[in-house]
Amino acid sequence: MxxxxxxxxxxxxxxxxxxxxxxxxxxxxxxxxxxxxxxxxxxxxxxxxxxxxxxxxxxxxxxxxxxxxxxxxxxxxxxxxxxxxxxxPTLREVRDNLESLLDFSITRWFLEDDVINALKKHNNQKTLSSVKSRFYVTGNYEVKSRMLEIVADVLGASASGWVRELWENYDEDLLYPISWATASSLPSEEGLSNIFEQLKLVGEKELPIAAFTCLHRFRSSNVLDWIESTSTSFNDNWGRLASICFPTWERMKTWLNKGRPLSLIALDTMANCVKGYGDMYVEQFSPKILCTDNYEVEPIINDYYQKDGVPRVKMKVARIMENKQEIFDKG
Structure with a gap:
């Protein structure tokens, strides 16, 4: 340092x-x-x-x-x-020294569990003090981002005061890592309010991936409400995000009834609950469609297919029908 x-x-x-x-x-x-x-x-x-x-x-x-x-x-x-x-240095060599461990964390391509667990063994307030110091002393985006990842994955609520300060002195270049830190450190409604406000400034084309990157850690039904009121065109990232926010069958029915783009997002949300669908990040959460009336699934989805029988819909409907037991949960 x-x-x-x-x-x-x-x-x-x-x-x-x-x-x-x-x-x-x-x-x-x-x-x-x-x-x-x-x-x-x-x-x-x-x-x-x-x-x-x-x-x-x-x-x-x-x-x-x-x-x-x-x-x-x-x-x-x-x-x-x-x-x-x-x-x-190796992790074994640095794990007992906080400053050396923080140095080590910066050199990793990703902040993985072994480093996170080593950091959790240190005093939170000392870690926070050092993380803040490093954040402010550097102009390097990647280093700043890694410090905020440590807030997200290690410090959580103990860093809430600092995260609020960061929102008060908001730096738009750091929207993504501040959002990750926010999900772990602030109450959900407070955190989402800050992020939703900043996402208003993101262009329509970039919004779906920005939304997924900022909001995926919250896993909140409030995010589903926001998608419903915000999405104006279909994008794969809407379904990715929705699938990990505890979607219910009632909401899926509502989205199917509303037509495009929400109907396509609903199909994608359901399809994303299938293991091996192609999204390793989403898969780790084992998403499900909750509170499902299993007797309704097939007739309602097939009814939608009769109204919108394009190849994409045909493919998604087939995938959903083949994997109903995996996708839908009564709970």
Missing amino acids: AITDFCEACKRNEINVVEASDDPSQPYKLCNQCHERLVKYSLRPIEWYNLAVVHSPNKFSLHDDFYEENGEAFQPEEDIVVTKKDKA
């Missing part, structure tokens, strides 16, 4: 080169040797790691086309000699 005049990669030599990165406001600051290895995709693991802590592994020169998650180069343009001291 300390800002020094030493090379960001090796942390030993003085800075000789300032190399532009994807972010013009955050260039790489390197010694001559590390600069040469950077441009030749030949960084040692610890050098890659140190740069990833500052710049995130999503920068072009650091990303997974060139390096594994342990910092080993895939396609170096020069030979690399890696000694024990040149290896990147």
